[in-house]
Amino acid sequence: MAHPRTLAALGSGEPATEHASVHDDLGRQTPLGDIYLRSLMRSQLRLGLAVVGTLALVLGSLPYLFLITPVLRDGTLAGIPVTWLVIGVAVYPVILTLALVCVRRARRNERDFVDLIDRS
Structure with a gap:
């Protein structure tokens, strides 16, 4: 025009x-x-990288946590090693929480995008 x-x-x-x-x-x-x-797309990429980075940090720190904490490394609970319980049970709520946060933030990014488009 x-x-x-x-x-x-x-x-x-x-x-x-x-x-x-x-x-x-x-x-x-x-x-x-x-x-x-x-x-x-950049805002969604930043969100995805932040979630993956957080997950990698949490999961990557577990071996070091087991290494410096003999109670976790050598302990058992009901005959099951604590390390197995942490890796097999306690990690899943963290993953679920990160997934829910990711979905909520992605929807918010998209809603903000639609609002921006509607205002223009």
């Missing part, structure tokens, strides 16, 4: 009264729509 002065100079007679909406930019895959989509 041309600037209103350009249209007047060209003699079209009709100044541009309305800019194309962001919805149109997204649908037509214009550079502006591409910028908006890249922004959403």
